Amino acid sequence: MNFNLRNAVLSNVSGSSQEQLENTIVDAIQxxxxxxxxxxxVLFEVLWKNADEQEKQHVLQTLEKGLK
Known part of the structure; x- marks a missing residue:
């Protein structure tokens, strides 16, 4: 049996509102x-694939700052 975790996650959150996505992220972190x-x-992958270069740089700066 081949289970595709990426597709399962995407299926679970597909069509979610911003509030629902935020709740999912906060819940997972908490x-x-x-x-x-x-x-x-998987959510980060979606963010990265849909971000323009400026948004990617912002994400990288935020990560770098948070990891110091």
Whole structure:
């Protein structure tokens, strides 16, 4: 059996409002469970693929700042 986690996550959040997406992200972070990390990774992938170069630079700067 081949389970595609990426497609499962995308299917679960497809059509979500901004508020629902925020709740999903906040909940995943607050739970602090390792099993939530792949889902957050899929959401980050969507963000990255849909960001322009300026938005990508902002994300990278924010990550760099947060990791110091």
């Amino acid at each position: 739970r602090n469970e390792e099993k939530m990390l792949p889902g957050l990774g």
